[in-house]
Amino acid sequence: MSAEAEADGQSSRIEINGVGKRYGDLQVFKDINLEFREREIVTIVGPSGCGKTTLLRCIDGLLPVNEGEIRIEGDVITQPREGVSMVFQHFGLFPWKTVRQNVGYGLKLAGAPRAEIAEKVPYYVDLVGLKGFEDAYPYQLSGGMQQRCGLARALTMEPSVLLMDEPFAAVDAQTREILQFELLKIWRMRPMTMVFVTHSIEEAVLMGDRVVVLKGRPSSVFEVIDVDLPAPRDRSTLAHPRFTEIREHVWTTLMDEVRAAEYELN
Amino acid sequence: MDRVLTFVNSDRAYVRWGTVLLALLAGGLLWEVVGLQFNQAIMAPLIGDGVDHPGTLPRLGRYLFDDPEYLLSLLQSIQLFATGFGLALLIALPFGIILARLVMLRVALESYILMLYVTPMIALIPFILSILGFDFWPKVLVVYLFAFFPILYNTLEGARSVKPEMLEVAKSFRSSEFAIWTDILIPYTLPFALTGIRQAAGRALVGMVAAEFFLSTSGLGEELQTASRNFDMAGVLATILVITGLGISFMKIAGVFEQKYSAWRGLDR
Numbered sequence: 248m249s250a251e252a253e254a255d256g257q258s259s260r261i262e263i264n265g266v267g268k269r270y271g272d273l274q275v276f277k278d279i280n281l282e283f284r285e286r287e288i289v290t291i292v293g294p295s296g297c298g299k300t301t302l303l304r305c306i307d308g309l310l311p312v313n314e315g316e317i318r319i320e321g322d323v324i325t326q327p328r329e330g331v332s333m334v335f336q337h338f339g340l341f342p343w344k345t346v347r348q349n350v351g352y353g354l355k356l357a358g359a360p361r362a363e364i365a366e367k368v369p370y371y372v373d374l375v376g377l378k379g380f381e382d383a384y385p386y387q388l389s390g391g392m393q394q395r396c397g398l399a400r401a402l403t404m405e406p407s408v409l410l411m412d413e414p415f416a417a418v419d420a421q422t423r424e425i426l427q428f429e430l431l432k433i434w435r436m437r438p439m440t441m442v443f444v445t446h447s448i449e450e451a452v453l454m455g456d457r458v459v460v461l462k463g464r465p466s467s468v469f470e471v472i473d474v475d476l477p478a479p480r481d482r483s484t485l486a487h488p489r490f491t492e493i494r495e496h497v498w499t500t501l502m503d504e505v506r507a508a509e510y511e512l513n
Numbered sequence: 514m515d516r517v518l519t520f521v522n523s524d525r526a527y528v529r530w531g532t533v534l535l536a537l538l539a540g541g542l543l544w545e546v547v548g549l550q551f552n553q554a555i556m557a558p559l560i561g562d563g564v565d566h567p568g569t570l571p572r573l574g575r576y577l578f579d580d581p582e583y584l585l586s587l588l589q590s591i592q593l594f595a596t597g598f599g600l601a602l603l604i605a606l607p608f609g610i611i612l613a614r615l616v617m618l619r620v621a622l623e624s625y626i627l628m629l630y631v632t633p634m635i636a637l638i639p640f641i642l643s644i645l646g647f648d649f650w651p652k653v654l655v656v657y658l659f660a661f662f663p664i665l666y667n668t669l670e671g672a673r674s675v676k677p678e679m680l681e682v683a684k685s686f687r688s689s690e691f692a693i694w695t696d697i698l699i700p701y702t703l704p705f706a707l708t709g710i711r712q713a714a715g716r717a718l719v720g721m722v723a724a725e726f727f728l729s730t731s732g733l734g735e736e737l738q739t740a741s742r743n744f745d746m747a748g749v750l751a752t753i754l755v756i757t758g759l760g761i762s763f764m765k766i767a768g769v770f771e772q773k774y775s776a777w778r779g780l781d782r
């Protein structure tokens with residue numbers, strides 16, 4: 248893998264082959280087979296607790312898998328890899344660091360020159376709409392602002408693979424919409440492989456080139472839906488008849504699961 | 514009734530400081546009255562009459578402003594305190610974090626640490642005396658032992674409670690172990706450690722006096738001993754005030770640091 252190709256984000260590709268994960272006796276998912284292509288946005292939906300976060304952790308190299316293997320650009324993942332960044336569901340900000348320091352965290356670790364940090368950090372802080380809050384501490388920010396800070400921290404690394412765990416869950420509806428299109432814009436400027444976990448079916452269909460539906464207990468891939476909507480995606484996409492069709496399809500697929508769970512409970 | 518309650522619970526600065534002042538005055542007055550009742554070999558008043566009842570405050574003034582030998586003793590004590598306490602800091606802080614990072618080492622040592630944390634260190638003084646003798650360094654060891662375990666214990670508990678989410682972020686961004694310390698472990702642990710440090714300051718002061726009392730006498734411990742042997746209660750009480758002053762200053766300093774380094778805790782403080 249040449250350094251240039253990696254910097255271009257040209258060759259990112261993730262293969263997930265027969266992957267299973269257990270926590271002690273709890274089998275979270277099994278036999279997951281997926282392939283994420285270069286510059287593709289894949290969204291993952293599934294009921295709460297089905298292992299979406301766990302899967303992202305495995306892809307990021309934070310957790311070992313129990314069965315199968317995950318490869319990025321051909322290399323088996325055993326630990327976090329350069330060029331792969333993650334946005335955490337729990338935000339994971341450092342409370343003693345300001346927004347500026349939190350966003351610059353990854354660059355500083357990577358040994359980036361000061362000038363580069365001084366240039367990129369304000370750019371991405373601005374991009375996620377946190378301009379003016381550079382010197383605020385996380386406890387002074389709302390949940391949505393903290394989440395955007397975490398997003399900026401990952402974007403600043405300009406990764407070739409971006410893993411996002413419900414990055415807009417704590418953001419209000421309007422900001423969420425702005426950020427969704429902003430993220431698509433960033434992606435068009437610097438295409439990268441994006442794996443995007445969300446609870447919102449609308450968001451999954453709007454953002455994804457493909458939508459992966461996880462289901463079952465232990466869960467596995469129930470369906471992979473190609474979202475054949477015209478590019479670029481923007482507000483008008485939401486009104487596209489095909490959008491509604493796919494959304495309803497995903498909804499029904501997931502609804503069966505919810506019903507089954509309810510049935511189990513009764 | 515309501516107005517009384519409002520006044521009593523008022524958080525205005527002048528009410529607060531007025532209350533403190535009144536309380537101190539009342540205490541001082543009580544001391545003065547009681548002190549004047551007794552023979553000077555049993556109890557000394559705060560101010561006294563300078564004849565049959567020498568006062569504590571005049572003595573304190575003489576000690577601090579007109580008695581180079583006493584100042585030397587004070588300096589000696591501070592030196593002992595600073596050396597023992599400084600060593601305890603230097604060793605307990607990193608050791609506490611290391612123990613939090615190395616589970617096996619912690620499990621192996623945990624019960625010993627807890628035991629020593631609750632051991633009244635004063636009980637160890639005879640051993641130190643018989644093994645190490647009367648030098649400066651055995652005394653340092655006493656102060657060190659008094660201070661070490663509160664710092665270690667609090668640092669360890671703090672470092673252990675570091676949120677796994679933060680370590681996960683560090684791992685995801687491929688942090689080195691060194692950077693994990695500077696970015697996460699140290700800033701996270703500092704407020705906990707400072708609680709231990711404040712506790713340790715009080716204990717180290719006890720250790721200092723005990724060491725100067727029971728090992729080779731020196732410093733304020735010696736002053737205390739000489740005065741009490743001469744039934745000079747004004748001298749005893751004045752020295753106690755000096756030690757109290759040292760303790761309070763130290764706690765205040767640690768408190769300032771504690772505030773500074775726990776500001777990030779914001780509302781969940």
Ligand SMILES: Nc1ncnc2c1ncn2[C@@H]1O[C@H](COP(=O)(O)OP(=O)(O)OP(=O)(O)O)[C@@H](O)[C@H]1O
Nearest residue numbers: 270273275293294295296297298299300301302336
């Ligand atoms: N560290 C852990 N140890 C043991 N069990 C865990 C651990 N982390 C998660 N689990 C369990 O694994 C399952 C999947 O958790 P995970 O967080 O991946 O779900 P999720 O799909 O991300 O859920 P949500 O949509 O609510 O975020 C859950 O049943 C959870 O209780």
Ligand SMILES: [Mg+2]
Nearest residue numbers: 299300336412
């Ligand atoms: Mg999750």
